[in-house]
Amino acid sequence: MEAKLNGKAWKFGDDISTDLIAPGRLFHLRTNLPELAKHVLEDADPEFPKKVQKGDFVVAGSNFGLGSSREHAPTIIKLAGVNAVLAKSFARIFYRNGINVGLPLLICDTDRIDEGDELEVDMSAGIVKDLTKGIEITFSPLPDVMIKILNDGGLAAHIAKYGDFNLD
Amino acid sequence: MGKTIAEKIIGEHAGKEVSAGDIVIVSVDVTAVQDGTGPLAVQQLEKIGLVQAKNPKRTVLFIDHAAPSPNKDLSNAHNILRKFSKETGVVLSEVGEGVCHQRLVETYVNPGDILIGADSHTCTSGALGAFSTGMGSTDVAIGIALGKTWLRVPETFKINVTGKFNKGVYAKDLILYVIGEIGADGATYKALEFTGETIRNMTMSERFTLSNMAVEAGAKTGLIESDETTKAYLEEKGRGDKFRPISADGDAVYERVIEVDASELEPMISAPHTVDNTSTAKELAGTKVDQVFIGTCTNGRLDDLGIAAEILKGKHRHPDTRLIVTPASQDVYLQALKAGYIETFVKAGAAVMAPGCGACVGVHQGILADGEVCLATQNRNFKGRMGNTEGYIYLSSPATAAASAIAGKIVDPREVL
Ligand code: SF4
Numbered sequence: 001m002e003a004k005l006n007g008k009a010w011k012f013g014d015d016i017s018t019d020l021i022a023p024g025r026l027f028h029l030r031t032n033l034p035e036l037a038k039h040v041l042e043d044a045d046p047e048f049p050k051k052v053q054k055g056d057f058v059v060a061g062s063n064f065g066l067g068s069s070r071e072h073a074p075t076i077i078k079l080a081g082v083n084a085v086l087a088k089s090f091a092r093i094f095y096r097n098g099i100n101v102g103l104p105l106l107i108c109d110t111d112r113i114d115e116g117d118e119l120e121v122d123m124s125a126g127i128v129k130d131l132t133k134g135i136e137i138t139f140s141p142l143p144d145v146m147i148k149i150l151n152d153g154g155l156a157a158h159i160a161k162y163g164d165f166n167l168d
Numbered sequence: 169m170g171k172t173i174a175e176k177i178i179g180e181h182a183g184k185e186v187s188a189g190d191i192v193i194v195s196v197d198v199t200a201v202q203d204g205t206g207p208l209a210v211q212q213l214e215k216i217g218l219v220q221a222k223n224p225k226r227t228v229l230f231i232d233h234a235a236p237s238p239n240k241d242l243s244n245a246h247n248i249l250r251k252f253s254k255e256t257g258v259v260l261s262e263v264g265e266g267v268c269h270q271r272l273v274e275t276y277v278n279p280g281d282i283l284i285g286a287d288s289h290t291c292t293s294g295a296l297g298a299f300s301t302g303m304g305s306t307d308v309a310i311g312i313a314l315g316k317t318w319l320r321v322p323e324t325f326k327i328n329v330t331g332k333f334n335k336g337v338y339a340k341d342l343i344l345y346v347i348g349e350i351g352a353d354g355a356t357y358k359a360l361e362f363t364g365e366t367i368r369n370m371t372m373s374e375r376f377t378l379s380n381m382a383v384e385a386g387a388k389t390g391l392i393e394s395d396e397t398t399k400a401y402l403e404e405k406g407r408g409d410k411f412r413p414i415s416a417d418g419d420a421v422y423e424r425v426i427e428v429d430a431s432e433l434e435p436m437i438s439a440p441h442t443v444d445n446t447s448t449a450k451e452l453a454g455t456k457v458d459q460v461f462i463g464t465c466t467n468g469r470l471d472d473l474g475i476a477a478e479i480l481k482g483k484h485r486h487p488d489t490r491l492i493v494t495p496a497s498q499d500v501y502l503q504a505l506k507a508g509y510i511e512t513f514v515k516a517g518a519a520v521m522a523p524g525c526g527a528c529v530g531v532h533q534g535i536l537a538d539g540e541v542c543l544a545t546q547n548r549n550f551k552g553r554m555g556n557t558e559g560y561i562y563l564s565s566p567a568t569a570a571a572s573a574i575a576g577k578i579v580d581p582r583e584v585l
């Protein structure tokens with residue numbers, strides 16, 4: 001993965017559920033992920049799928065991704081071109097799924113970031129620079145196992161590479 | 169140092185002593201996916217050339233979320249699962265057999281097991297003294313193929329419940345109350361252990377209701393020690409030989425202990441759009457209800473249907489309130505037929521659906537119109553959950569749901585009991 005990621009912030013609130021990211025009413029699109037990705041987060045912000053550009057960031061409050069185990073949720077965020085999700089906290093299953101599909105999820109204080117801010121994320125230094133505001137925010141490092149999975153490009157790629165878990 | 173239930177079970181499967189915070193690779197006993205998550209799991213395995221199952225007899229693919237299929241895309245998705253089952257010999261649970269979590273406890277999961285399932289309410293099986301947790305499609309796909317996964321050993325919150333329920337108050341009211349106290353993310357990454365005299369006196373069905381909703385507080389699983397009640401349940405299901413006593417050590421270390429006096433509880437409701445948005449039924453009484461839904465992996469078992477049927481017997485739903493009843497499994501359906509509950513529901517004006525998830529996840533069988541209110545016995549009331557972001561979902565026990573279906577508005581069930 002690139003050490004530095006640059007893009008624009010799209011801001012969401014607390015408790016963004018997987019129902020808001022990849023709604024049940026679009027259940028039939030789950031085997032057509034590029035199509036489902038055209039609806040990513042639209043129940044939280046109907047304009048988002050149109051506005052989001054490759055390389056942007058989703059920035060949210062606490063408990064992002066709560067609810068169902070649908071891996072389709074982080075997958076379509078990634079497919080929409082989002083570089084990483086920044087939130088104060090993530091629901092557990094979503095957190096694991098995000099890393100498994102190769103979507104970086106960063107836990108940090110997102111209060112000072114506003115919609116439209118230009119961000120630069122330094123993955124190895126653990127720093128988010130809000131270039132618009134000229135501030136730096138540190139994020140908690142991922143657990144080692146997750147860094148390994150992420151660096152291999154997700155869990156399926158990790159297993160394909162080693163034929164087994166190779167996390168020690 | 170003493171161990172929690174989670175530490176004991178994970179340690180056994182990691183082949184070493186573990187404690188909270190450790191990250192380990194464990195063997196898994198049971199793996200499961202459903203029709204919303206399974207096709208992606210299969211596609212992941214196909215992509216990396218690993219179309220295989222380590223333990224086919226205890227790998228189950230459930231067609232329950234959209235069953236019978238409401239459209240051709242989902243019909244094709246179902247066939248991905250059927251094909252994988254034929255290729256690998258894993259078990260397929262077909263249309264009409266029931267909701268995955270109910271089928272798992274009825275037939276597949278035993279005390280001391282590790283179960284990973286691609287569905288967030290996989291925590292339900294924790295009531296059998298099994299470490300059961302929800303994961304995504306890829307995690308479970310790898311679990312199916314290799315028979316293992318990685319886990320971080322969770323810290324545990326002990327929920328100690330004492331006292332007797334008052335009339336009209338049930339396990340569902342208890343768990344809604346607890347989630348209201350902890351908050352929707354209050355137990356993120358943690359295991360819950362439900363214990364105390366009230367839990368020991370509960371039936372398995374009531375215990376499943378508690379464990380089922382652990383994830384609504386963010387928890388990884390909701391564990392209950394296995395005891396004589398667990399043993400009797402397994403015997404009834406024809407696998408008494410699989411019983412093992414599993415309990416925490418007396419000196420286990422808990423991150424937090426929450427005490428609840430069940431005798432102080434009232435019938436509870438979660439109001440839109442979060443499960444921790446709890447009130448008493450009394451406080452919300454009078455809220456007009458367009459649809460009542462009784463069923464799901466939370467409250468679609470025989471005793472739930474029995475409680476609802478008793479209230480609905482000889483009565484009729486309110487003319488402006490639709491009533492949908494969905495037994496959680498074929499087993500439950502058959503027993504409910506024998507007990508006369510289904511006849512009671514039909515005579516009360518209910519639409520009785522085939523066993524499965526039914527209206528719960530917003531795919532079919534009860535999608536709300538704009539501005540409509542549904543009172544449901546399910547576990548989740550997120551915006552958009554029942555297929556429409558303009559719908560409003562309230563959660564309650566089957567008793568509150570049945571009483572409200574008759575009244576056409578939310579009522580405290582103690583008024584009719
Ligand atoms: S009944 Fe509802 S909560 Fe339970 S598995 Fe089905 S969709 Fe999920």
